[in-house]
Amino acid sequence: MKRMAKDWITLNKSEMVMDKLSNQFEMVTNKVGSWFHLVMYQWGLLVVIVGFLLGRAMILTELTPFVLPFLAAVFMLKRERAALAAMSLLAGALLSYHGEILFVLAAIIGFILIQKVVSKFFDDPIKMAPYTVFVTSMMMRLLVVFIIDGSITNYALMMATVEAGLSFILTMIFIQSVPLVTSKKINRPLRNEEIICLIILLASVMTGTVGWSIYDMSVEHSLARYLVLLFAFIGGAAIGSTVGVVTGLILSLASVASLYQMSLLAFSGLLGGLLKEGKKVGVALGLLVGTLLIGMYGDGGTNISVTIMESLLAIAIFFLTPKDLISNLARYIPGTHEYSKDQQQYLRKIRDVTAGKVEQFSNLFQTLSQSFQTEMKEGGNEEGPDKQMDYFLSEVTEKTCQTCFKKERCWVQNFSKTYDSMQNLMLETEKNGHVKDKILANEWKKYCIRSEKVVEVIKQEHSHYLVNQKLKKQVAESQKLVADQLLGVSRVMGDFAKEIQKEKQSFLLQEESILESLRLVGLDIGHVDIFSLEKGAIEMEMSIPFDEGHGQYEKVIAPLLSDLFSETIIVKSEEKNVYPNGFSHVAFVSAKRFVLETGIAHVAKGGAWISGDSYSTIDIGTGKHAIAISDGMGNGEKAHFESNETLQLLQKILQSGIEETVAIKSVNSVLSIRNNEEMFSTLDLAMVDLHNAEAKFLKIGSIPSFIKRGSQVIKIEASNLPMGIIQEFDVEVVTEQLKPGDMLIMMSDGIFEAPKHVENKDAWIKRLIYEMATSNPQEVADVILEKVIRSGRGAIEDDMTIIVSKIKSNTPKWASIPIYNQKIGRQAQ
Structure with a gap:
């Protein structure tokens, strides 16, 4: 045990030492990196190096076209480095083999003088820079x-x-290209033109060597081969x-003897790119x-060993290049993995910012909802029954006792008796509409010299009091409804924020497996994109050749995917x-x-064209389906408008994702506020979840619905007032688990109330449904409507609507087609 303890202590010490060394190495690396950036970018050493090499560069044995372009670019884009660039160009020309120091000096001085003239006459010197360089x-x-x-x-003159x-x-x-080598950070990917310009600049710098x-x-x-690598x-x-061609071309212009380098670099770049895996x-x-293939031809064949050594030197430098440098450069080259990763990170950042904004709005609506609820509670606490009584009596006394000469005796010497008496008068008025109690009236007449006036004012103020209380109640109900609506919107936006933050999962392996499986059976598939593989919620997209309408997608590909x-x-x-x-x-x-x-x-009533009933079947999404019937009060165009408006509002709110009960309350609120006439509508709503066959029934002033299950008929009912009558009501939700083969029958009151001679209408409708010999929903609806009309001897005394929905297990139209490569099939799952 002691030995094990010692080994454990030794191991911990070694791990601590390794961690310490690792931290120290990381600190040293960070310091070196920061010093490198400081010297290269802030102190301008990179400008000095590039300027020195371009000052030495020459093409066609006598031309130095790199000096003025580099000086002009630095002067226009980074003027504080212009003097450093000019001195480095002069130093390069002075130490060069071409002896063009006089031209370089004259060109620098001439550019500065001509640039001053140009800046006085032109507003955009950068656009004029190429012309200034040409003239200089x-x-x-x-x-x-x-x-x-x-x-x-x-x-x-020609040269x-x-x-x-x-x-x-x-x-x-x-x-x-100069900003790409003088800036510490580049905040965007490079365009193809910028990549070519950067390569030309780097190749031009190499000619200085x-x-x-x-x-x-x-x-x-x-260096050229390293650049290609x-x-x-x-x-x-x-x-x-591309890099090989551009670099080889510029090197061949610098030295005609290096013409074969273009072929070597281009071919090497092609082979190296093909073998990058x-x-x-x-x-x-x-x-x-x-190098071996091209180096044997042209001038390279005379000294193949030197050519191979040059390639080995380039390879050595390439292997010594840090991974961070390569990955940082790859971030700016479109098509690379690092570029895609950087783009995904950017998109993820945008997504998180968007989701954060939506979440902020969600929190805002939630806070507003809570503030409404808090205000309601505080208002309720502040204005209790005693407080309301005090307000009422203060209004009465202001109009009666304030000008009475005996108010000192009543309200100062006998406050309790006066207050209790007036309170009893108010309660009596509230109960009977007037002072019915003779004893109370006589006592008050003996006590107060203005008894009749006080009683009259109490009656007047009581009517105002009732109106005020009703308004306060309506305001409270409206506040509660607004609070519920804000909370519903908050929940929807919160769910939306979560959906935004969901990342598309990577299904590369599954996509390749599916693609291979379908191609093995002879199908031509372009690509496969999988968005979800969740059981019961699979979602994917494909590019497939057009099949001229033969149904290949539905009859062949979908059954293969089913397998x-x-x-x-x-x-x-x-x-x-x-x-x-x-x-x-x-x-x-x-x-x-x-x-x-x-x-x-x-x-419609009497066989008219316009019915006061409206109906709708709504696909809400997420596997939910809504069936709704609304019956407007009365008949004709107004009733149709009212019921249709109810369903339109309901559909929009439900499809936005708000819960059913909040949606119905919102519709009711809109209708109750809008109604100036006595126009109301009923609503019969059934929400069926197609994933588990669970149904929710919400009945607002509507008649019962029925479920036929074999020989059993189940009645579904709930009690709520029609929509638009009152602003606040509790929605009763009835939940029923449906089974395959069940028929859901929903109807308006025109169907239910039609048989006038029948006392027990529930039993009559149940028997009618029970005796149905057919199980086809459309036939059931037609037969019930026909029998109801016949029961009234052909008279249609009200609008009649009936919806019959039969729930069935989803039997595929086409059977699955087995794929022999089951290994790939399992892998795709």
């Missing part, structure tokens, strides 16, 4: 030639024009070959193969010929466990 380069080159040779030949033209183009390129060698190995060749590893074959080793292998997922999959939607290759966009979803088959029969 042309004038200074001809001036230097004239000073040295004493004359200007046609050849000198000066070529150099000025190249400077013109490079100025536009450097203005885009022409003439440098290490053991006969050219530094510019190794880096971009091929990051961007793949397309970016790698093999990580750094694969990209390096691509460079070696390209893969062991549940029924159906086609949700289809968009024909959406993609450029003629493929269609098809969405597949899980079928619901139950379906409703509905039949409707209705007729």
